[in-house]
Amino acid sequence: MAHFTHDTAPTRYAEAGGTRFAYRRFGIPGRPPLVSFQHFMGTLDDHDPALSDAFARDREVILFNNTGVASSSGTVPDTIEAMARDALTLFDALGLTTIDVVAHSMGGLIAQEVTLARPDLVRRLVLVGTGPRGGEGLGALPAWVAELFTRKYEQQEDMWLPILFAPTQTSQAAGRAYIDRILARPDRDTPVSDQSITAQRAALAAYGAVKDPSYAHLKGLRLPVLVVNGTEDIVIPTINSYVLQQFLPNAELILYPDANHGSHFQYPELFTRHTRIFLHG
């Protein structure tokens, strides 16, 4: 039997809770599936094939658009908690009972709320370029960073180069390779709507505004967590990754040099090696 890859897996749809969810599922069944949670403004096409295909060697990988995002129907809600409920609606529809999660940026916030709501569902959690509820500078971008998300490019995917990668030659070259990888798939996902961008931005701001210097809610995340980031994350400052490690009951932290918000895309081989050690022991 031929197995699908990141680039060949068909987009499939699941109807649940009034939403028609778009998702892709591929890889070798056996272990619990690895579900990947996408970042602000991201679609199915912004996941990195280098990561998906490395993980899919010995497990299933599931990529999905949450309610209202790109090719999924519906309206994006304006809280992270509601996004978590939407994601659970899909996971229940797919009959998932145990999953591992790799979640990036806003996806990391949603994944934390999914895990808090349903601790039995999530076995292990990998949080990349993200932070805790109420994290430092979370959802409150400096003007120069906010502006990066509004720029128009001849090839619009190039917007991610200054957002996800460091302003060094090495990091930008790795960024270019990432952009090439995400452009390889011929049939493209639907672009995100203005409604979804506005609602996601509001959700991020609200989630960042709930301050609790003791981060008491993180004690509810008792599963093993791997926190990953680059040296200088300009979107969700790197100190939030340190805070996650310090306040979570059972978390490992890995910070990569010369990297920004998309460190896992910059070091796909190293990240998948580290993550596979964390997930599989």
Added chain:
Amino acid sequence: MAHFTHDTAPTRYAEAGGTRFAYRRFGIPGRPPLVSFQHFMGTLDDHDPALSDAFARDREVILFNNTGVASSSGTVPDTIEAMARDALTLFDALGLTTIDVVAHSMGGLIAQEVTLARPDLVRRLVLVGTGPRGGEGLGALPAWVAELFTRKYEQQEDMWLPILFAPTQTSQAAGRAYIDRILARPDRDTPVSDQSITAQRAALAAYGAVKDPSYAHLKGLRLPVLVVNGTEDIVIPTINSYVLQQFLPNAELILYPDANHGSHFQYPELFTRHTRIFLHG
């Protein structure tokens, strides 16, 4: 040809600069040797056989007592910089021209100064449970931690249990396994002298007192560095590991959960896997 292990390698001696240095060297020649730098009050016997033997599978490992420490002759100097010069005297006597380094605690401070003094000598540097010159709380132990270093035990090696491991059942059990490992070798190193303890303590205090919030000197450490620590290091606070990663030009950080100052002894298998990825790619 039979190869020596951590427990069977004979203690050898090298005369240089007026000191008779005690060291052990074992493993498979080929790659640059891995030199291990010891912590405050540590002797040849406090290195972990689980780490040494894992690294010695495909390279030589060198353990050494610096000038004045345990079975090495001479007087321990009262600055980290002078300890670095002493270590270089030994390395030159051994004809070492390229080394990798794993350095713990005070050993991490010495290794940083060795590398600053001789950047061509050190290829890659692993810093465990340590911090930068002028680091936060470095050499200024809280009274309750300082007291741990003065306690007397029926089996004196047990002093390391509260110093190197977290006060949890899991960490203390890992600590007990470490103590058993370091006690396995029959012929024991000489205990450290009061002079060496006093001088090392003075050197730590002086090194911690040189404050520079910009940590400008760290820019001189241009080699790849792996920084490792436990969640809550009570000897050299964990924030110093984060600071090292943030201010070094090319550093990766790994923090382990449920761990204290001796996280590499707590997770010997995970630490050697991570470190071998870092050292060998």
